[in-house]
Amino acid sequence: MNYNEAEKKLKKYGQDHVLKYYDQINDDEKKALLDQIGSADFSVIESSIEAMEAPAKEHKISPIEALKLPEIGDSMDKYKNIGLDAIKAGKVGAVLLAGGMGTRLGAEGPKGVFNIGKTREVYIFQRIIENMLDVVKEAGCFIHLFVMTSDKNDEETRNFFEAHQYFGYDKGFVSFFKQDMALATDVNGKVYMSSKYHIADSPNGNGGWFLSLKKSGLLDVIHNEGIEWLNCFAVDNVLQRIADPVFIGAVIDHGDKCGSKVVRKADPDEKVGVMCLKDGHPSVIEYYEMTPKLRDTRTSDGEYAYNFGVILNYLFDVQSLEEIASSRLPWHVVNKKIPYLDENGDLISPEEPNGYKYETLILDMVEMFDSCLPFEVVREKEFAPVKNKTGVDSVESAQKLLEENGYTL
Ligand code: UTP
Numbered sequence: 001m002n003y004n005e006a007e008k009k010l011k012k013y014g015q016d017h018v019l020k021y022y023d024q025i026n027d028d029e030k031k032a033l034l035d036q037i038g039s040a041d042f043s044v045i046e047s048s049i050e051a052m053e054a055p056a057k058e059h060k061i062s063p064i065e066a067l068k069l070p071e072i073g074d075s076m077d078k079y080k081n082i083g084l085d086a087i088k089a090g091k092v093g094a095v096l097l098a099g100g101m102g103t104r105l106g107a108e109g110p111k112g113v114f115n116i117g118k119t120r121e122v123y124i125f126q127r128i129i130e131n132m133l134d135v136v137k138e139a140g141c142f143i144h145l146f147v148m149t150s151d152k153n154d155e156e157t158r159n160f161f162e163a164h165q166y167f168g169y170d171k172g173f174v175s176f177f178k179q180d181m182a183l184a185t186d187v188n189g190k191v192y193m194s195s196k197y198h199i200a201d202s203p204n205g206n207g208g209w210f211l212s213l214k215k216s217g218l219l220d221v222i223h224n225e226g227i228e229w230l231n232c233f234a235v236d237n238v239l240q241r242i243a244d245p246v247f248i249g250a251v252i253d254h255g256d257k258c259g260s261k262v263v264r265k266a267d268p269d270e271k272v273g274v275m276c277l278k279d280g281h282p283s284v285i286e287y288y289e290m291t292p293k294l295r296d297t298r299t300s301d302g303e304y305a306y307n308f309g310v311i312l313n314y315l316f317d318v319q320s321l322e323e324i325a326s327s328r329l330p331w332h333v334v335n336k337k338i339p340y341l342d343e344n345g346d347l348i349s350p351e352e353p354n355g356y357k358y359e360t361l362i363l364d365m366v367e368m369f370d371s372c373l374p375f376e377v378v379r380e381k382e383f384a385p386v387k388n389k390t391g392v393d394s395v396e397s398a399q400k401l402l403e404e405n406g407y408t409l
Pocket of ligand 1: 097098099100101102103104105111148179203204205206233234235236312359387
């Protein structure tokens with residue numbers, strides 16, 4: 001994109017201040033800025049803020065039936081065999097969502113390089129690979145792992161895997177792709193500059209994974225290899241089972257195109273999104289959207305009706321993903337601290353949230369499916385997220401759970 005085109009595009013969205021320093025930057029920087037303006041989607045900003053400020057739409061929320069532990073136990077062998085057959089036939093791939101910033105953990109760099117060991121080094125990426133290797137051993141074949149990174153952590157993530165020889169995984173079965181970035185703005189929707197030649201931006205949320213995967217060309221690899229199912233999971237749950245044959249088998253056996261691992265809520269007020277039906281479609285209701293009435297609703301057998309929390313471990317049918325890929329996921333506007341250039345061109349790191357980041361979320365993808373199987377797993381065995389330094393969902397709590405599961409740290 002040339003200067004005139006950039007100016008025109010910026011004017012259209014009321015963002016002309018982006019070119020304020022153009023005369024002060026060198027040719028390479030000019031090119032970098034024009035390229036960023038060319039590829040950036042400014043239209044997201046206005047529509048997202050408008051949607052955020054609009055009155056919330058009324059939806060009909062109703063409970064969804066989960067496949068619970070006793071039922072899973074009864075059909076364990078059947079599900080496992082179906083899942084293992086799919087894995088052995090090369091029909092299953094895994095997608096590690098590792099493009100996040102891990103701000104709550106506060107560690108520099110990719111979250112997966114965080115060492116949660118006590119007497120030895122145990123990296124989060126290592127735990128993920130070890131868990132995958134359990135299934136690889138059982139199935140007798142490798143599972144293609146697609147790792148989503150972002151501009152902010154791509155190089156370090158790739159180098160880390162290389163430096164650790166992929167923790168024993170066959171590197172021929174590991175592919176990396178970068179997610180797209182979204183612009184960051186002040187509360188009035190004006191983009192911030194993070195330098196004189198770069199608009200402040202951040203990873204565009206974990207909902208962008210499929211379009212980014214497609215953009216990277218890896219969807220062709222998925223087609224060529226005959227992969228029909230993708231198990232998407234978060235980087236920070238150090239206990240989760242990945243490409244779990246029982247989960248895969250259950251989803252296939254039930255004829256669903258989407259499945260979600262869920263855990264029983266620790267208490268009715270736990271801050272976790274729970275599965276439900278929204279206007280008849282599978283959906284995730286966020287804890288802050290949960291009204292007291294919904295929270296206290298019970299089923300005929302006395303259980304809480306909205307009791308199954310998502311742990312960000314989903315199974316998706318690839319063909320369905322392609323059909324829904326063009327559907328627009330809603331953008332979420334998140335109030336965050338965004339470093340920015342002030343009037344004098346000095347970089348300021350704010351102490352308090354000073355603007356908005358824009359993200360799409362993987363949980364909104366679930367709603368685009370006609371059905372989704374909530375699949376219960378034992379919380380203490382499969383859910384140890386490392387979100388915070390201390391307290392709930394922290395390094396300490398994850399270490400404790402790993403040790404309780406017999407893992408030496
Ligand atoms: P979180 O919502 O916990 O975000 O991501 P985060 O960025 O890791 O951590 P905070 O909120 O800054 O502390 C859940 C999962 O989604 C991935 C994360 O890497 C994690 O596996 N994710 C999140 C992405 O891949 N891209 C994103 O843009 C955001």
